[in-house]
Amino acid sequence: MIMMVSDILKELGIGYRLKLNSLGCNECMPPYRQKLIDFVTVHKEHICEDCTRRVGTNPIRVLDCKEQKCQSIYANAPKLINNLCTECDSEFAKLQTLLTQSGIAYEIDTHLVRGLDYYSKTAFEFVSDDIGSQSAIAGGGRYDRLVEFLDGRPTPAVGFAMGIERLMELIIMPQNSRDGYYMGAMDESTLDLVVKMAHQKRSSDKVVLDYKPKNLKNHLKAADKVNARFCCVIGEDELQNGTIWVKDLEDKTEKTLSHEEFYALKETL
Ligand SMILES: [Zn+2]
Ligand SMILES: [Zn+2]
Incomplete structure (x- = not known):
């Protein structure tokens, strides 16, 4: 499952x-919990209020306290990975071997803990430093005791959760770049010429032709909608002068070109 994520x-x-920890099992967690309580009790004058409360309710959670003063104390706390039973210890070692063989880098974080008692053995978290400091983007692990907690038969289980909003923040979407020519007429009298020119321009370029005459503002909107690079429009003035008005929607420059210049226009220019 870690490999899949x-x-x-x-x-x-x-x-x-990738951060990894082992939360042990029924056999090794309770004696560790007691060790941790003993350690924290010795330092109880110096820990925060939340941690004082946690020692009585959910002692393991003191380890991921966000208070700096607490963290500097817990740096010396006994670590569960040094107190695992033989089975948990060899499984945790095996997991690390598999990840190393698969080229997946990880770091052990002994303060990566869960608040609920049905979690066991492997806990993992994928964090990114690109959105705030060390934001978790996915996390999971084993919860072998969950089904028992729900009065079911002992059923080993593993799973993970992923933050879709956070992922979306991190995905760099490919730039949808503009391309081709959008061509349109300002009024009925110039439509024939636009159709003829569009046909000729199509022999060498991608052209979207709008058969409905409309004002400049609406042509620009339509050109933007089809994601064209150039919006090319002919009105009364252009018809009389033998020109075409062209706006580059990428660099926002506008120019009036002769028909020859227009046919020769390339997107790389
Ligand atoms: Zn164990
Ligand atoms: Zn604390």
């Missing part, structure tokens, strides 16, 4: 750091 993020072009 890694593949998804790679496909989307999103950089990440």
Whole structure:
């Protein structure tokens, strides 16, 4: 599942750091929890209010306290990965071997914990530094005891959650670049000429022709809608002068060209 999330993020072009921890099992978690309570109790004068409350309700959660003063104390707290039972320890080692063999970089974060008791063994989190500091974009792990908590038969389980809004912030969408020519007439009397010129221009370029005469503002809107690079319009003046009005929608420049110049116009110019 970690590999799958890694593949998804790679496909989307999103950089990440992968954090791993083991939360142990029924056998190794309770003695560790007691060790941690003992440690925190020794330092209880110096920890924050939230942590003081957590020691009684959910001691493991003190480890991901956001307070700097707490974190500097917990840096020396006993670590669960050093207190795992043989089974949890070898499974955690095996996971790391598999990730290393698959070329997936990870870091152990002993403060990556979960608040609920049905979580067990592997916990993982994909974080990005591109949206705020260390924002989690996906996280998951094992929750082998969940089904039992719901009165079911013991059923091992694993899963993850992904923040779609956060992913969307991180995806760099390919620039949808403009291309081709949009051509239109300002009034009925110039339409024939526009149709003829569009036909000729099409022999070498991509042309979208609008058969309905309309004012300049509406032509510009329509050209934008079809994502054309150039909006090319002929009105009464252009008809009389043998010219065509052209706006480059990319660099926003406007010019009036002779028909020859127009046929010779290339998008790279
Ligand atoms: Zn264990
Ligand atoms: Zn705290």
